[in-house]
Amino acid sequence: AQSVTQLGSHVSVSEGALVLLRCNYSSSVPPYLFWYVQYPNQGLQLLLKYTSAATLVKGINGFEAEFKKSETSFHLTKPSAHMSDAAEYFCAVSENTGFQKLVFGTGTRLLVSP
Amino acid sequence: ETGVTQTPRHLVMGMTNKKSLKCEQHLGHNAMYWYKQSAKKPLELMFVYSLEERVENNSVPSRFSPECPNSSHLFLHLHTLQPEDSALYLCASSQDFQDTEAFFGQGTRLTVV
Numbered sequence: 001a002q003s004v005t006q007l008g009s010h011v012s013v014s015e016g017a018l019v020l021l022r023c024n025y026s027s028s029v030p031p032y033l034f035w036y037v038q039y040p041n042q043g044l045q046l047l048l049k050y051t052s053a054a055t056l057v058k059g060i061n062g063f064e065a066e067f068k069k070s071e072t073s074f075h076l077t078k079p080s081a082h083m084s085d086a087a088e089y090f091c092a093v094s095e096n097t098g099f100q101k102l103v104f105g106t107g108t109r110l111l112v113s114p
Numbered sequence: 115e116t117g118v119t120q121t122p123r124h125l126v127m128g129m130t131n132k133k134s135l136k137c138e139q140h141l142g143h144n145a146m147y148w149y150k151q152s153a154k155k156p157l158e159l160m161f162v163y164s165l166e167e168r169v170e171n172n173s174v175p176s177r178f179s180p181e182c183p184n185s186s187h188l189f190l191h192l193h194t195l196q197p198e199d200s201a202l203y204l205c206a207s208s209q210d211f212q213d214t215e216a217f218f219g220q221g222t223r224l225t226v227v
Binding site: 098100103 | 118120145147154155156157159162169170204205206208211212213214215216217218219220221
């Protein structure tokens with residue numbers, strides 16, 4: 001069965017600094033991988049997804065993630081943090097198509113200070 | 115505006131009450147989902163509906179009862195809940211249940227007292 005681990009329940013950065021949110025997955029077959037963002041008092045919104053095409057995936061709001069099979073990782077990055085990036089970020093993995101098959105991580109809260 | 119609307123946004127209920135959560139999507143999607151989001155735990159899939167038929171029920175206690183009268187509306191009927199059921203309940207929809215992307219509502223924050 002697939003699983004996903006997000007290292008660090010909280011990550012703090014200064015505005016303008018690099019954002020790096022870590023995600024490692026476990027899957028017995030080539031996975032589909034996703035990052036979702038949840039702003040305060042909102043539902044989840046898809047940031048980006050990897051579905052076996054290019055290993056470097058670009059998403060909305062300047063975020064990108066790189067699929068590294070050898071490291072079983074799918075870390076999320078953004079070169080320069082904005083205050084508006086403060087939110088909770090969820091990594092998810094699926095071994096099949098079908099949204100109901102997604103397994104979510106426990107989330108990482110990104111804090112951005114001025 | 116995400117196209118998925120949940121009401122109410124906040125709900126406080128006693129353990130003997132009966133209440134319902136409502137979800138409405140305006141995206142023309144055929145699949146709808148209920149999720150439970152508790153602090154420090156991964157999202158838990160509760161129910162999946164495709165074309166108004168329940169296709170998945172992840173061992174959810176019977177005190178939670180879903181209803182999908184049409185492809186645009188999804189309800190979660192609640193009765194005799196426990197304090198540990200307090201959580202954020204999220205509704206989502208996707209084009210169909212084989213799709214890999216879903217759109218979420220803002221959630222209902224439920225507190226059971």
